Amino acid sequence: FFFSPPCPPSLPCTPPSCTMLGFSSWLVATSILLSPHRTTSFTQSSTLHHTMKSSSSPFAPNTSHADRVKSSPLHVTASSTDYDIVKVDLADGRDYPIYIGSGFSDEESSSLLRSHVNGKRVLLITNDRIAPMYLERYQKLLEGDGIQVDTVVLPDGEEHKTFDDMSMILDRALELGLDRKSTFVALGGGVIGDMVGFASAIYQRGVNFIQIPTTVMAMVDSSVGGKTGVNHPLGKNMIGAFHQPQCVFIDTTVLDTLPDRELKSGLSEVVKYGLIRDAPFFEWQEENMNKLLERDPAATRYAIKRSCENKAEVVADDEKEAGMRATLNLGHTFGHAIENGSGYGTWLHGEGVSIGTAMAATMSAKMGWIDDGLKQRIYDILESADLPVKLPKDSPMTIETFNKLMSLDKKVADGQLRLILLKGDLGGCVFTGEFDVDAMQETIEEFVKEISA
Secondary structure (H helix, E strand, C coil), X not given: CEXXXXXXXXXXXXXXXXXXXXXXXXXXXXXXXXXXCCCCCCCCCCCCCCCCCCCCCCCCCCCXXXXXXXXXXXEEECCCCEEEEEEECCCCCCCEEEEEECCCCHHHHHHHHHCCCCCCEEEEEEECCCHHHHHHHHHHHHXXXXXXXXXXXXXXXXXHCCHHHHHHHHHHHXXXXXCCCCEEEEEECHHHHXXXXXXXXXXXXXXXXXXXXXXXXXXXXXXXXXXXXXXXXXXXXXXXXXXXXXXXXXXXXXXXXXXXXXXXXXXXHHHHHHHHCCHHXXXXXXXXXXXXXXXXXXXXXXHHHHHHHHHHHHHHHCCCCCCHHHHHHCCHHHHHHHHHHHCCCCCCHHHHHHHXXXXXXXXXXXXXXXXXXXXXXXXXXXXXXXXXXXXXXXXXXXXXXXXXXXXXXXXXXXXXXXXXXXXXXXXCEEEECCCCHHHHHHHHHHHHHHHHC
């Protein structure tokens, strides 16, 4: 055992606040295997025990950076790979780890992943863009100890996030005769993760699954928290289930092959965490956005880790989105309408969310809930990430389209549209149906008017 003091890039940090216990990866993997809940959590011994959840959120705007670091997850220094573990605390022994590192060795990857495979059959699912790059490697990593790995390759793209395309997973599982001890593995971005998660939720009323995200969007958001589903012509993600993975395995080296547009799209969700609950993280992004765009390894890993910490804490407090978890959808009601109304696949999810976030900020400012200075900072950081903040001139969006699609949003309750809006200082937001409808309509009209202008 030894100590390693990793400090977040470009943030003030004084040991021992940032000193976390390190140990070799084989010990972690062995501990997982020996744990009574080995398919859902790493061991709960006093040596490895670490709990993110506390009575006071480590990411609340009124806590210091030092306090947040003390609440950070276990930092592991392995013999060949340095990586972090963020733990998602859930009830009934369903806790699971998020492994975050770069350049895992084959031995480390195989040990960590196979420790979360419950039976002897694995169905590895990816898309036709990821398959040529990573399918063979992960198939070999999952094999061993008598585990048989079969594969499914789906077409890539949001336009294929449909029940019919997802049924290809179920068809393959039935053809192979997979039983309830089988494990589905999602290798890809948010579309693959959502579809595989949903397929695993409904196949034989539920089988285990593992997330191996390959995009920034999936790493910082969609792979964590158990939201799964597919799109419907009338609404995005309207058919789905809550179904938590056994683990999330993030190797940031796969981002080397991620197109720039996909990288930027994922950053919209990173910005979101700073806006809704983590002001110091937002300030860090303002100083380090160029590093993220340049794929600086330390900055990228820190942004992913900090995002996962935020997401994990929210999910632990509100797994089924009864309240607090809905705040993670800042900009999504407007954004989903844009994605659907423009035709699935026209916009990447993060691009739609970026415009939606600009709309939410504009509406919040119109109501006097945030000042113009904060609104401008939001526009500035999105533009610094090379993300869109307005609709293009060829957009098909109209006022009527916005109103119709937003009325079908999942957050509508008893016929009342509810929105996530910013309120107060940076890091503050509300989930509410009590807002100025005129301000919402003025915002929609303003953005639609820009199309013709």
